[in-house]
Amino acid sequence: MAHSSTPNRILPLLAALAGAIPASAQLPANSTVSFAPQAGASFMKMSISDPGNGFWTLHYSPDLANWYPFQAIKVNNSGYAVNLHLLENTPRAFYRASYDAAQQTGSNSVDQSLLLPALADNFSNPSLPPHFLTPQIVAQDNAPPNNPTTDAGATLGRVLFYDKRLSANNSVSCSSCHQQEHGFSDPRQFSIGFEGGATRRNSMGLTNAKYYQRGHFFWDERADTLEDQVLGPIQNDVEMGLTLGELVSKVAAEDFYAELFTDAFGDDTVTSNRISRALAQFVRSIISTESKFDLGRASNxxxxxxxxxxxxxLFNGRGRCDTCHGSDNFVPNNVFNNGLENPYPDPGVGGITGRPQDLGKFKVPSLRNIALTGPYMHDGRFNTLEEVVEFYNSQIVDHPNLAPQLRDGRPPRPGQPPQPGGPIRLNLSPAERNALVAFLHTLTDPNLATAPKFSDPFDYGD
Ligand code: HEC
Ligand code: HEC
Structure with missing residues (x-):
C-alpha cells in the first residue's frame, strides 16, 4: 500500500493543508519528509530522510485533488533532496512524496547512486614531493605487500567509508566520526555512535595514517594492522553495531557494490576480508603533501x-617536540606517556599489555593537519592548540612512565640512560608560545579538507 507525505504547496496561498492527509502512520519507519521554502526563489527544497533507502515517488498537483506522479527516486544513503519548482503559468503547485512498501524493486547502479568520476581517481600512484621519497619516509609506509592500493580498490573503500549501511540502523558511517573538513577527525570531544552512545575516546585524524612504521592503530595500538583496525568500529557495540555476517549481507544486497567489487577484486563476491582491504586502501590513500610546511621544504x-x-x-629545539613528533610526518615509531595526569583513568597501552610500565602510554598522532582536528589528546581534553602548547610549557605531570624526553635536563641521546629529573618546564614567553602555534598551523594542507577524491561520493539529489 502506498503511503504519502503531507502535501506541501510551493506558494503561500491557502493555509490548513496539513489536515488533508494525516501525517501519522504514513511513511516507513523513522523516515521524514520536510519542505523548506527558499527565500526569494520560486522553488522549494523537499528533503527525504529514509534510513531504509527506499524507492519513492514524487507527485505534483495543481489543485490538491488531482495528483500526478512525475519522478521516481531511490534514496541512496539515508537522505535525498530535490528542488521543486513552480511550473510556468501555474498560479500554484502542490507536491508530496509517496512510498509503497510493495514497490521496492528497481535497479540501483553505480551511475544512479554515486557521483564517481568517469575515469577512476588516481589513488595508486599519487605524485609525491621529493621529501616523501627519502628512505626514512619510505620506511614508514605500512602498506602490506598483499594489499597494495589500486584505484578501483580505494574507490570501493571510499564508497564504503561514506556508506551508513555499515551501521546497524543506517545512521552512522566512518565519515560521521572522521570528517574530511576536520582532517578526518571529529570536532566533538567524544563521537556519537549509531544508537546515540558516546565513544570512550576522542576520534583520531586519519591524515598520513599510511606513514606509521609500526603499523599499529588506535590510541592504545590494539589493532596490529590497518586491515584489522577498519573492521573494529563496524563491530563495536557503540560505534556501528554490526556482525561481520550482517555487514556482508547488507553490502551484497546493494546493486552498485557488485560493479565496485568486480572492478576492485575481479568478481562481485562480497567478503569481510575484501571490505577491510578496500577500506584500508582508502584510508592509506588519505595523504597530505601540500601544506605550507611541504611547500617550504625545498627552499629552507x-x-x-x-x-x-x-x-x-622551538619545535625542533628547546621545545623538544621533534623528539617524539619526528620526521616530515611528525610521528615517532613508539608509544609514549606525555604526562597528562597521574593516575590515568584510561590506562592506554597498559590496558592492552597489562604491564605497569605501559600505563598512560598512547600512540603519538601525526601533527599533519593538527589545526583541523581538535579537540586534542586521547580524551579530547584540550580545545585549542594554544592550550596544548601551554600544557607542554608548564603543566606536564610527573608519572613513573613519563617519557625521558619530557623530563628536566639534557634531552636523552641514543644509548644513554633516561634522564632522572622531574617534568620539564619550558618557560616559553607568550611570543614563543604563539610562534609554536603558528608553526603548527603551517602543517595544514588546504587541499585535503576539500579534495573531491576523498569526499562523500553518494548522490543525494540536489
Ligand atoms: C562512532 C564514531 C566512529 C566511527 C563510526 C568510526 N570511527 Fe574510527 N575512530 C573513532 C574513535 C573514537 C577512534 C579512537 C578509538 C580508540 O583509540 O580507542 C577511532 C580510530 C580510528 C583509526 C585509528 C587511527 C590511528 O592513527 O591509529 C582509524 C584508522 C579509524 N578510526 C578508521 C575508521 C573507519 C575506516 C571507520 C568505518 C569503518 C571508522 N573509523 C568508524 C571513532 C569512530
Ligand atoms: C615524549 C614524547 C612527546 C613529546 C616530546 C611531545 N609530544 Fe605531543 N604527544 C605525545 C603523545 C604520547 C601524545 C598523545 C597523548 C595522549 O593523548 O594521551 C601527544 C599529543 C600531542 C598533540 C595532540 C594530538 C591529537 O591528535 O590530539 C599535539 C598537538 C602535540 N602532542 C603537540 C606537541 C608539541 C607542540 C610538542 C612540543 C612542545 C610535543 N607535542 C612534544 C608525545 C609527545
Missing part, C-alpha cells in the same frame, strides 16, 4: 613568516 622555509620560523626552531 623561505615561504615562512619570521614567527613561523621561530616556531619551527
Amino acid at each position: 622555509f623561505s615561504n615562512f613568516t619570521a614567527q613561523e620560523n621561530q616556531g619551527r626552531g
Whole structure:
C-alpha cells in the first residue's frame, strides 16, 4: 500500500493543508519528509530522510485533488533532496512524496547512486614531493605487500567509508566520526555512535595514517594492522553495531557494490576480508603533501613568516617536540606517556599489555593537519592548540612512565640512560608560545579538507 507525505504547496496561498492527509502512520519507519521554502526563489527544497533507502515517488498537483506522479527516486544513503519548482503559468503547485512498501524493486547502479568520476581517481600512484621519497619516509609506509592500493580498490573503500549501511540502523558511517573538513577527525570531544552512545575516546585524524612504521592503530595500538583496525568500529557495540555476517549481507544486497567489487577484486563476491582491504586502501590513500610546511621544504622555509620560523626552531629545539613528533610526518615509531595526569583513568597501552610500565602510554598522532582536528589528546581534553602548547610549557605531570624526553635536563641521546629529573618546564614567553602555534598551523594542507577524491561520493539529489 502506498503511503504519502503531507502535501506541501510551493506558494503561500491557502493555509490548513496539513489536515488533508494525516501525517501519522504514513511513511516507513523513522523516515521524514520536510519542505523548506527558499527565500526569494520560486522553488522549494523537499528533503527525504529514509534510513531504509527506499524507492519513492514524487507527485505534483495543481489543485490538491488531482495528483500526478512525475519522478521516481531511490534514496541512496539515508537522505535525498530535490528542488521543486513552480511550473510556468501555474498560479500554484502542490507536491508530496509517496512510498509503497510493495514497490521496492528497481535497479540501483553505480551511475544512479554515486557521483564517481568517469575515469577512476588516481589513488595508486599519487605524485609525491621529493621529501616523501627519502628512505626514512619510505620506511614508514605500512602498506602490506598483499594489499597494495589500486584505484578501483580505494574507490570501493571510499564508497564504503561514506556508506551508513555499515551501521546497524543506517545512521552512522566512518565519515560521521572522521570528517574530511576536520582532517578526518571529529570536532566533538567524544563521537556519537549509531544508537546515540558516546565513544570512550576522542576520534583520531586519519591524515598520513599510511606513514606509521609500526603499523599499529588506535590510541592504545590494539589493532596490529590497518586491515584489522577498519573492521573494529563496524563491530563495536557503540560505534556501528554490526556482525561481520550482517555487514556482508547488507553490502551484497546493494546493486552498485557488485560493479565496485568486480572492478576492485575481479568478481562481485562480497567478503569481510575484501571490505577491510578496500577500506584500508582508502584510508592509506588519505595523504597530505601540500601544506605550507611541504611547500617550504625545498627552499629552507623561505615561504615562512619570521614567527613561523621561530616556531619551527622551538619545535625542533628547546621545545623538544621533534623528539617524539619526528620526521616530515611528525610521528615517532613508539608509544609514549606525555604526562597528562597521574593516575590515568584510561590506562592506554597498559590496558592492552597489562604491564605497569605501559600505563598512560598512547600512540603519538601525526601533527599533519593538527589545526583541523581538535579537540586534542586521547580524551579530547584540550580545545585549542594554544592550550596544548601551554600544557607542554608548564603543566606536564610527573608519572613513573613519563617519557625521558619530557623530563628536566639534557634531552636523552641514543644509548644513554633516561634522564632522572622531574617534568620539564619550558618557560616559553607568550611570543614563543604563539610562534609554536603558528608553526603548527603551517602543517595544514588546504587541499585535503576539500579534495573531491576523498569526499562523500553518494548522490543525494540536489
Ligand atoms: C562512532 C564514531 C566512529 C566511527 C563510526 C568510526 N570511527 Fe574510527 N575512530 C573513532 C574513535 C573514537 C577512534 C579512537 C578509538 C580508540 O583509540 O580507542 C577511532 C580510530 C580510528 C583509526 C585509528 C587511527 C590511528 O592513527 O591509529 C582509524 C584508522 C579509524 N578510526 C578508521 C575508521 C573507519 C575506516 C571507520 C568505518 C569503518 C571508522 N573509523 C568508524 C571513532 C569512530
Ligand atoms: C615524549 C614524547 C612527546 C613529546 C616530546 C611531545 N609530544 Fe605531543 N604527544 C605525545 C603523545 C604520547 C601524545 C598523545 C597523548 C595522549 O593523548 O594521551 C601527544 C599529543 C600531542 C598533540 C595532540 C594530538 C591529537 O591528535 O590530539 C599535539 C598537538 C602535540 N602532542 C603537540 C606537541 C608539541 C607542540 C610538542 C612540543 C612542545 C610535543 N607535542 C612534544 C608525545 C609527545
